[in-house]
Amino acid sequence: MTSRRLVVAAAIVDDLERPTRLLAARRSRPAAIAGRWEFPGGKVDPGETPVEALHRELGEELGVRVELGAELVGPDDGAWIITDRHVLRLWRAIVTDGDPRPLVEHDALRTLDRATLYDVDWLDGDVRIVRELEQILDDPVDAGYR
Numbered sequence: 494m495t496s497r498r499l500v501v502a503a504a505i506v507d508d509l510e511r512p513t514r515l516l517a518a519r520r521s522r523p524a525a526i527a528g529r530w531e532f533p534g535g536k537v538d539p540g541e542t543p544v545e546a547l548h549r550e551l552g553e554e555l556g557v558r559v560e561l562g563a564e565l566v567g568p569d570d571g572a573w574i575i576t577d578r579h580v581l582r583l584w585r586a587i588v589t590d591g592d593p594r595p596l597v598e599h600d601a602l603r604t605l606d607r608a609t610l611y612d613v614d615w616l617d618g619d620v621r622i623v624r625e626l627e628q629i630l631d632d633p634v635d636a637g638y639r
């Protein structure tokens with residue numbers, strides 16, 4: 494049996510209930526995935542709950558505090574297998590404090606909407622998650638934001 498390490502990450506959006514924009518982060522390391530885009534987050538440390546780990550990672554990586562919304566439940570026992578060694582759990586989140594900056598692990602951030610969602614080179618394992626989020630993202634015009 495393979496047991497995969499749990500990674501937790503956030504779909505940082507502009508509105509928890511009716512999102513139109515999503516934050517993507519570009520990896521700066523390790524070399525094998527540098528330049529690819531992902532959801533900010535990281536591995537859960539021993540003794541941490543997944544939600545505690547997510548708050549810690551978002552503070553370390555982006556310098557922000559967040560409020561979490563609904564989890565995006567995946568097809569693999571409720572989570573998302575992203576690599577042969579990792580399984581991801583992902584929550585909607587909005588920033589409540591700070592401006593996201595690529596402090597560690599990332600060298601660029603982008604805010605994407607439905608029209609630009611695939612303009613970045615998502616990590617392979619994230620692509621089907623992005624497809625699911627595409628169903629949730631409202632058009633900014635429909636949502637009355639533009």
Ligand SMILES: Nc1nc2c([nH]c(=O)n2[C@H]2C[C@H](O)[C@@H](COP(=O)(O)OP(=O)(O)OP(=O)(O)O)O2)c(=O)[nH]1
Pocket residue numbers: 500501502526530531532533534535536537575576579581598616617618619
């Ligand atoms: N954070 C994150 N990792 C992802 C995503 N998609 C994906 O395949 N991964 C992979 C990349 C890494 O191999 C692994 C997560 O490890 P990580 O390097 O982010 O974890 P970490 O911050 O705790 O770092 P470390 O302990 O290795 O220093 O999962 C994603 O959307 N977000």
